[in-house]
Amino acid sequence: MTDCSKDVINGLPDNLLCQILSNLSTKEAALTSLLSKRWRYLFALVPNLDFDNVSSLHPETVMEDQTSFIDFVDRVLKLRGKDHVGKFSLKCGDGIEDEDVFPWISNVLRHGVSDLALHVSPRLVYWLPSKLFASKTLVRLKIGPEDGPRIKLRNVSLTKLKTLIIDSVVFAEGEIGFTKLLSGCPVLEELGLRNLAWDYWDSCTVSSKILKRLTLCCAQCDENPKSVLFDIPNVVYLEYSDNIAHKYPKGNFDSLVEARINIRMTNDQKANVRYVSDGDEETEMVGNATDLLMGICNVKTLYLSYDTLETLNFCCEVIPVFYNLTHLTIESNPEVGWDSLPDLLKSCPNLETLVFQGLLHKATNRCGDVCLCLGLEKSLSSLSQCPVKFLTILKFGEAYHDDDGDLNVEMEKIKHFLKKIPNLEQLIIYYNSPIDNDLAEVSSQLQMLTEVASLKCKIKVISDNISFSSIVPISSSMNSGLLL
Template identity: 55%
Template sequence: MNSKKKDTGSTDRISNLPEALICHILSFLPTEDSAWTSLLSRKWRYLFAYSPNLNFDASVKRFHPGTSRRVRTLILSVLTSFVDRVLVWRGDAAVNKFSLKCGQGVDQERVNHWILNVLERGVSDLDLHVTLDGGPLPAKVFESKSLVRLRIESENIHGVDVKDVLLPKLKTLYLNRVMLGEAEDWFEKLLSGCHVLEELALINVYSDIWKRSVSSKTIKRLTLSCADCDNIPDTVWFDTPNVVYLDYSDYVGVKYTKVNFGSLVEARIDLKMNSDQRAHAVFGHLVGNARDFLMGICNVQTLYLSAHTLEVLTFCCESTPVFKNLIHLTIQGDKTGWESLPALLKNCPNLETLVFQGLRHRYRINCEDVNGCICNFSGGIPACLSSSPVKVLKIMRFGVYDGIENQMEQIKHFLETMPRLEKLTIYYESTIHQLMMM
C-alpha cells in the first residue's frame, strides 16, 4: 500500500497569505499590538501600518496610578511619535477606520493634524475620545464626504469649531460632552447637513439650552440627553416619523410644539423636574404639562420609565394618555411616589409584561386611598389591578433595600388581585446575587 509522506517541516502559512489578507487580519488588533509583528521578518516590517483600521490609545488611563509624571510624559512622547510614523509609512493608502483616545499631555495641534490626515485619506469611520486642554477640533470633521460613522466623546466639555455641516454619507453620529456653539440652534444645523442619517446620539451637547429641535425623516434610532444643567427648555420639537427607538432624558419643557414618533417601537424616558418645579410640587400643585410629549409617544410597544418620570406624571401631567399598543412596561420603582401608577396602568389595555426595578416607594397621603396608589393592600382592590391584563410580572432588585416584609406583602397583593397573571419572576439581589424563581 502506497502512502504519502506527511510534511513534518515547519511552514509559515500566515506569511504565505496575500498581503491584503494579512493587513485585514491585523486590522482586528490595536495598532500598537499589531506593530509587534514587524519583528517577524522583513516582509512583516511595515505591513501593520497598511491595516485599513488604525486604533491608537494615548490616554492617561492606560497608565498605572503610580506612574510618575516624567515617565508618563516620556511614554506619551513615544506614542505620539509612533502615530506620526505610522501615518507617514502609509503614504497615500486609504484609511477605513481611525480610532483615537488621548488626554492631557498630548499636543492639540498634533491631534488636529492626525484627524485632518485621515480625513484626506477618505476615512469612513472616525472615533475620537479626546480630553485635551487646547483649542477646538477642526471644523473639517463636519465637512467630510466620506464619513459614514462619526463619534466624538470627551470627559470634559470639548469644543468643535463648526462652521458648515456637510456629511452626505453619514449614517451614525454620536456626540458626548461637546460644545457646538452658542445662540443658534445647532441641532437643526447638524441635521440639515446629514441627509442619510439613521442613528443620532446627542449626550450633553451644549448649544442653545433653551430649545430642543430634532427634525429628520431618516433617523431610526435617537438618543438625546440634555439634563446636565438645571434649565427648562422653552420649546421642544420632534419631527422624527421613522424613529423606532428613543432614549430621551431632559427636563420638562414649557411647550411641546410638535412630537411626531409615528413609527416608535421602544422608548426609554427619563423626564425630570428642575429645582424650582420640585419646590412647588411639594405642595401638590401641577407645575408643568408633559402630556403633549406623552401623546406623541403613546403608540410605543415597549416602554421604560424612570423614577423621575413617575413624579412628572404626578405633578406635570394633567391626564395620562392611553397607550393602546403597549405590551411591555418597565418602571423604576425605587424611592419615588406611585400616585401616577393607577392611571397609567389603567390606560394600558393590552399590557402583557410589567417589570418593577425595585419595590421600595415613597409613602404619601394618596397611598391611603384605594385608587390612589397600587401599594394599598389593607383595604379595597385598586381598579387598575383588578382589571389588569398583565400576564407576566417581574420584580428586579428584590432584597436590595430594607423592608423586605413590606415588599413580600406587595407581591402577595399582586398575586391576589391581578386576575390574568400567569407568571411571576423575582430577581433577588444580594451580595451573592441569588436568583429566585416563583
C-alpha cells in the first residue's frame, strides 16, 4: 500500500526543484523560502530569473515598493554567487535608475546569461550600456517597451545571438550602424526592430543569408526613404512598416511564406492625393511599390493594412500576380477607399481564404463591384471570378456600433459577397455585441436572403459575449436544415 503521508516534493533533488521553480516568477519562487530551511535559499539557485515590479505597484506606495524591489534583486543576485544564469527577465518602471539596472545587467552577463529580456522605463534609464552588445553567451535578447530605453549601436559582437528584438532603436551611424548590427550577429535568425528612427537615412539595405524572420517597423515621420533594398533569401516571415520609398531595387525573398505589409504615404502626401482624387484629377506617384510587390509575390499568406491599400492605389504601376497566395487579410478604415482591391483580387487566382478586419471604408466610384458603396454594378464582376472558399469578417459592427446606418452598410456588403462569390463554402462573422438580440437580428437578415452564388455556403455568427451562444447557426434558402 502506498504511504499517502510521504512528502514526495521534498524527496526530489535540488536541481529538479529548481527547474520547477523556474516556471514561477522569482518573487513567487521566493515565497517557498518559508517552507523549511532546505527551501530558504533554493529559489535563488534557479537558472531562470524573472523580476517584475510594474504590475504590483500601488500609487500610494511607489517609493517604498521600488526600494523593496531594488533590495530584493540585489539580494537574489548576491545569493547566487557565481552560478550560471540561463534567463534573466527584468520589468521595472519609474524609480529604477541606471545606477541600479547597469550592475544587474553586468552581473548576469558575467555569469553567462543566454536569454535576456529588459523592459525598462526610459525616463531614468535612457541609454543602455554598450557592453550589452559584446556578449559571447547571449542567444536571445529582447529590449522594450516601445518608448523604452534607446540603443546606440556602434560596435556589435554577438557571436551566438539568434534572436534580437528591440522596440526602440537609434543607430548612431545611420545605415552604417545597421550594417554593423547585421555583420556583428553572424548567426542571427530572427530580427525585430520596432519604432526604428531612420528618417535621416538616404537609403537602407537589409542583407542577410541567415535571417529567417524579419520585423522592420519604422517610426512615423515626414520623410520618404530614397531606396530600400531587401536581400533576405531565407526569410520565411516578413513584417514591414514604413513610409513608401521612392525606389525598391529588386529584392530577394526566395523563401518567403508570410508577410505583413504596412507601407504608407506621409500625412502631406495623403492630404494631397485625397484632394486631387476627390476632384477626379490625375496624381503623380510619390513612390513606386511595384518592385516591392514583385519581390514578395510568391508569398502564401499576406496581410495588408488600410494604409497599404491607399498607397497601392496611388503608388503602384501594376499589381503582380500572386500565384501562391491562399490567405489574404485586408484591414479597412472609414477614411480609406477600396480602390486597389478589385485589381488585387484579380491578381490572386488561387486565393482560398479572405479576411476583412472591418468593412467600413471610404465610398468611391473606383472599387468596382467589390462593393456597391455608390450603387455601381458592372456586368463583369471581379467577385464572380474570385476563387475564395472561406470568408471571414472581423470587427463587424465594432467601428460605429451606435450608428444603425453604418451597420446596415456592413450588412449590405456581406449580402453582396454572398450574391457574387461563386465558390464560397463558409462565411464567419465575428460580432462582439453586448446586446444578445443583435446577433439574432443579423441571423434573421441573412436567413431572408434568397439570391446567393454558392448553394453550399455555411454561415456562422460568432460572439465572445458570454451571455449569448458563442455560435449562431443560420438556416437559409442556400442550405437545407441548420448549418453548424
